[in-house]
Amino acid sequence: MIFAAGVGSRLRPFTLEHPKALAPVGGRPILERVVRNVVAAGAEAVVVNVHHFADQVKDFLAGEDFGVPVSVSDESALLLDTGGGVLKARPLLDGDGPFLVHNADILTDVDLVDMYRQHCESGADVTLLATPRKTSRYLYFSPETGRLLGWSNDKTGETRPTGFVPDAGMLKLAFGGIHVISPSVFDVLAAYAPADTPFSTTPFYVDNIRTLNIQAYTPHSGFTWCDIGTPESLQRANTIIENGLIRN
Numbered sequence: 621m622i623f624a625a626g627v628g629s630r631l632r633p634f635t636l637e638h639p640k641a642l643a644p645v646g647g648r649p650i651l652e653r654v655v656r657n658v659v660a661a662g663a664e665a666v667v668v669n670v671h672h673f674a675d676q677v678k679d680f681l682a683g684e685d686f687g688v689p690v691s692v693s694d695e696s697a698l699l700l701d702t703g704g705g706v707l708k709a710r711p712l713l714d715g716d717g718p719f720l721v722h723n724a725d726i727l728t729d730v731d732l733v734d735m736y737r738q739h740c741e742s743g744a745d746v747t748l749l750a751t752p753r754k755t756s757r758y759l760y761f762s763p764e765t766g767r768l769l770g771w772s773n774d775k776t777g778e779t780r781p782t783g784f785v786p787d788a789g790m791l792k793l794a795f796g797g798i799h800v801i802s803p804s805v806f807d808v809l810a811a812y813a814p815a816d817t818p819f820s821t822t823p824f825y826v827d828n829i830r831t832l833n834i835q836a837y838t839p840h841s842g843f844t845w846c847d848i849g850t851p852e853s854l855q856r857a858n859t860i861i862e863n864g865l866i867r868n
Contacts, residue, residue: 759794763791
C-alpha cells in the first residue's frame with residue numbers, strides 16, 4: 621500500500637493545485653518512482669489511497685502500466701490518516717501474507733526485499749524502517765528483544781505510552797515511513813477505532829506495544845533516504861537523482 625492521500629501543506633505552493641504524490645523528482649512523479657520501486661522488490665499488486673486532488677492521482681495511475689494490478693482506496697470524502705487508511709483498505713490488502721506500506725513522499729533505495737525477509741523470519745506483527753537519523757520524534761526499541769517500547773517528542777517532552785520514560789540503554793531511532801504489516805494486525809486495528817475514523821499508525825503502534833510484536837528494521841549497509849515534504853527537501857531529492865546517487 622502506498623499512502624498518497626496527504627494534503628501536503630508544507631509543500632505549498634505546489635500542493636495548492638496538485639497532490640504531493642505527483643511532485644516531480646528527476647522529471648518523474650515521486651509516486652511513479654515509489655510504485656516502480658516496490659514492484660521491482662516483488663510486490664504482486666499495489667493499493668494507493670487518494671484524497672487531495674484524488675482525480676489527478678487516479679488519472680495518473682490509469683495512464684501508467686506498472687506490470688501489476690493497481691487498486692485505489694478512495695478517501696475523497698474524508699482523509700483517514702495512516703491508520704484509518706490501512707483499515708479502510710483492508711478488503712484490498714487482507715490475505716495470507718504480510719504487506720508493505722510505503723509513504724508516497726519517500727525517495728529511498730533501502731533494501732525492501734531484505735526488510736520483508738527480516739519481517740517474515742522474525743515473526744513480528746509489524747516491522748518499521750527505523751534508523752538513527754536526527755529528528756524531533758523518536759521510537760525506542762529494546763536492545764534485547766528488538767520490540768518497540770515507546771515514543772517521544774523531544775521538542776515538546778511528550779512521551780507515549782503513559783508513564784513511559786526513555787532510557788539511555790534503549791535503541792533511539794527515527795521512523796522512515798515504511799512498514800511491513802502482517803494481516804494479524806487488522807483485528808487489532810478494527811478494535812482500536814471505528815471504521816472511517818481518522819487516526820495515525822504511530823499512536824496505534826505505541827498504544828498496542830503489549831499486544832503486538834513491533835520490531836525495527838535498521839539496514840546493515842549504507843542507503844539513501846529523503847522525504848519530499850518541503851520545497852527544500854524536494855530540491856534535495858532532485859539533486860540526489862541528478863547526481864546519480866539513487867536510480868529507482
